[in-house]
Amino acid sequence: MxxxxxxxxxxxxxxxxxxxxxxxxxxxxxxxxxxGLDRLELMRISxxxxxxRAGRAGRTAPGRCVRLWSQxxxxxxxxxxxxxxxRVDLCGTVLALHAWGKTNPRAFGWYDPPPxxxxxxxxxxxxxxxxxxxxxxxxxxxxxxxxxxxxxHPRLGRxxxxxxxxGLLPEGAAVAALLSEKDIVRASAYDPSAMFRPAVxxxxxxxxxxxxxxxAEQDRFGPGARSLGVDTGAARQxxxxxxxxxxxGSRLLPTGARPPARRSPADVPDEDALLKLPLLAxxxxxARRRGADPDAAVMVGGGGVRLARESAVKQxxxxxxxxxxQDERRITREALVRVASxxxxxxxxxxxxxxxxxxxxxxxxxxxxxxxxxxxxxxxDLLLREDRNAPVDxxxxxxxxxxxxxxxxxxxxxxxxxxxxxLARLALLRQAMPEHPWPDPSPxxxxxxxxxxxxxxxxxDDLKGVPLLQLLQGTLHYPLDRMLEENAPQEIEVPSGSHxxxxxxxxxxxxxxxxxQELFGWTDTPRVAxxxxxxxxxxxxxxxRPVQITGDLRSFWxxxxxxxxxDLRIRYPKHSWPEDPLTAKPEAKGTRRR
Numbered sequence: 165m166x167x168x169x170x171x172x173x174x175x176x177x178x179x180x181x182x183x184x185x186x187x188x189x190x191x192x193x194x195x196x197x198x199x200g201l202d203r204l205e206l207m208r209i210s211x212x213x214x215x216x217r218a219g220r221a222g223r224t225a226p227g228r229c230v231r232l233w234s235q236x237x238x239x240x241x242x243x244x245x246x247x248x249x250x251r252v253d254l255c256g257t258v259l260a261l262h263a264w265g266k267t268n269p270r271a272f273g274w275y276d277p278p279p280x281x282x283x284x285x286x287x288x289x290x291x292x293x294x295x296x297x298x299x300x301x302x303x304x305x306x307x308x309x310x311x312x313x314x315x316x317h318p319r320l321g322r323x324x325x326x327x328x329x330x331g332l333l334p335e336g337a338a339v340a341a342l343l344s345e346k347d348i349v350r351a352s353a354y355d356p357s358a359m360f361r362p363a364v365x366x367x368x369x370x371x372x373x374x375x376x377x378x379x380a381e382q383d384r385f386g387p388g389a390r391s392l393g394v395d396t397g398a399a400r401q402x403x404x405x406x407x408x409x410x411x412x413g414s415r416l417l418p419t420g421a422r423p424p425a426r427r428s429p430a431d432v433p434d435e436d437a438l439l440k441l442p443l444l445a446x447x448x449x450x451a452r453r454r455g456a457d458p459d460a461a462v463m464v465g466g467g468g469v470r471l472a473r474e475s476a477v478k479q480x481x482x483x484x485x486x487x488x489x490q491d492e493r494r495i496t497r498e499a500l501v502r503v504a505s506x507x508x509x510x511x512x513x514x515x516x517x518x519x520x521x522x523x524x525x526x527x528x529x530x531x532x533x534x535x536x537x538x539x540x541x542x543x544x545d546l547l548l549r550e551d552r553n554a555p556v557d558x559x560x561x562x563x564x565x566x567x568x569x570x571x572x573x574x575x576x577x578x579x580x581x582x583x584x585x586x587l588a589r590l591a592l593l594r595q596a597m598p599e600h601p602w603p604d605p606s607p608x609x610x611x612x613x614x615x616x617x618x619x620x621x622x623x624x625d626d627l628k629g630v631p632l633l634q635l636l637q638g639t640l641h642y643p644l645d646r647m648l649e650e651n652a653p654q655e656i657e658v659p660s661g662s663h664x665x666x667x668x669x670x671x672x673x674x675x676x677x678x679x680x681q682e683l684f685g686w687t688d689t690p691r692v693a694x695x696x697x698x699x700x701x702x703x704x705x706x707x708x709r710p711v712q713i714t715g716d717l718r719s720f721w722x723x724x725x726x727x728x729x730x731d732l733r734i735r736y737p738k739h740s741w742p743e744d745p746l747t748a749k750p751e752a753k754g755t756r757r758r
Contacts, residue, residue: 177223178220179224181220181221181223181224181227182225182227182228183221183227183229183230184217184218184220184227184228185230186217186231186232187232188209188214188231188233188237189206189209190206190207190213191207192205192206192245192248192251193205193252209245210243210244210245211238211241211242211244212243212244212245213245214231214238214241249276249278250279250282253285253286254278254282254283254286255286255289255318256317256318257269257286258286258287258290259286259295259296259304259311259312259318260312262290262302262304263304263312269283269286269287270283284299287300287302290308292516293319293322293444294307294322295307295311295318307322307325310325310416311325313415314412314415315412316340316409319445319446320340320344320409322445323336323340323343323441323445324336324413324416325416326440326441326444327339327340327413327441328413328414328416328417330434330437332437332441333410333413333414334410334424334426335374335426335438336413337407338374338406339370339441340445341402341403341405342370342373342377342402343370343442343445343503344405345401345402346401347395347487347502348377348380348395348398348399348402349393349394349395350395367435367439367477368439368442368476368505369476369477369503369504370442370503371435371439375428376389376393376399377394377399377402377406378428379392379394380394380396380399381399385400439505439506439507440511442484443484443512444515446484447515447519448464448465449463449464449485449486449488450464450483450484450512450546451482451483451484451485451501452546453481453483458478459471461483461485462546463485463499463546464543464545466545467488468497468498468499469498469499469500469501470501471501471504472500472502475502475503475504477505477506480506482512483506484505485499485501485504486501486504487501487503509543509548509549512548519543519544521542521543521544522539523538523539523541523542524539525538526556526560526564527564528564528565528567532623533623533624534622534623534624535564535565535568535623536552536554537553537554537556539554556622558619558620558622561621562618565618565621565622565623566611566614566618569611569614569615570608570611570612570615571611573610573613573614574610576614577610577614577636580632582633583632583635583636585654586636587605587636587670588670589648589652589668590605590636590652591671592668592692592697593651593652593693596693597647597651597693597694597696600647602644603640605636613635613636613639614630614632614635616635617635651694652666652692653666653692656676656690658683658686659683659686660683660751660752661752664677666699673698673699673700673715674700675699675700675702676700676702677702677704678701679704679705679706680704680711680728681751682752683701684740684745684746684749684750685745685747685748685750686717686750687718687721688718689715689717698715699715700714700715701713701720703720705736706736711732712724712728721745
């Protein structure tokens, strides 16, 4: 009998096997994006693998296979396994191809070509690790050659190379083991939030774990270590991995040299040098804390991360997200980070000068409402710092301000009373007298018109000196300019001799708000647009409040006026309220005639 594992899929024939018990599971090589390393993951097998396993029971005689899954699960199983090259990190493979002279892995004769994004990610990481001269068609470097001599992932190899060169091989091996193995900090099986919580803030969760590992070893991985929140089984595995990595790293030392003695984290002479080691291995995990939310950060590449409550790295603006755990169930889609390590931004410029980019630009600052010069420094696509008070060339400032204000041009003209009135008058005539070639004040046209007047301007406040009305008037040429004044007059003379301002608004009839006594003897409603549009009269009482709104003045005099006269003559006895308003003399003042 065989309790089936992947060995049952080989061509090996074992005499006497009559029964196979198949769990339907297998340890499959994959990629762990949380650690940036390859991993073995327990996964459901394919139908093809299940058929292959069942065949073990019938090699030499009839047999049987017991499958430990339901028919429904069987129907959901994939037909074939995903090729390993489609699901693993190819960083080491791409490095080997470059060592063989294959500077373009895409041209290699793959049996199953890997995904383009996998190859691109491998080249990008190798270039950041210093193993290739560049991402595209790069050549292998001396560091890359040394990485090939180490049977570990290039990330860990780069860390060991740096540690060996600085006399920190024991500490570097311990850091590499902590980053590559299961976390030694135990989480509660019943309450995932009840994880180890450091009592104080620290610069690195890695340093805390180094200290916990040392204390667990002193306690021989006993109850004292468990009381500190240490997973003693994981700690033993980390210790074994550390010893093996230290042995491998000794190859990097000069001939005859011996690794330095192990020290406690507190005894390391240069903590900064120790904290640079994870950065060299994970240069793609740099994150910058968001100002509005101290637990949230943005990582290189634009991904969002959030520090877990148990992380001790609470103050640093820049840190490494060393175990960014992506949980698709989270609403924000942010990766949760339990293990972080603070970094100094100067380390990025020191260790990765080829990834530092400096940009100078001129932009419109929406908060300050002005054009500003910006000097920015980036680590790849992550903003490190910026100065938003750099000098600005006047011509460039004009272009940027114009670009920013074009979409707001209609709003800017509408906010200017004189300009808005002129536009409303023009809109009235475009509708009432369409036979004339009136210009179209579209938002695009207004945007270009505004842009033409921004010479020497840098801010919204500078618009106060721009004569918006004159800009608009300049678009009307003779005789349209004269026709506008005649057919959409700004003022209308009323019988009292007063010149009353006409109120224009888009989509509404023009309004003349005038005191009733000033219109005595006026029988017909005034009109504009060559007599095509009647003016809406707001007839005001002595208190300058409307007593009637009408577009038919004659009808008002012959009907409604008498009710108005009756209501107001007692309240305002000093004002004229004639019985026949059509023959009465209009008055500009409120004093009653004697």
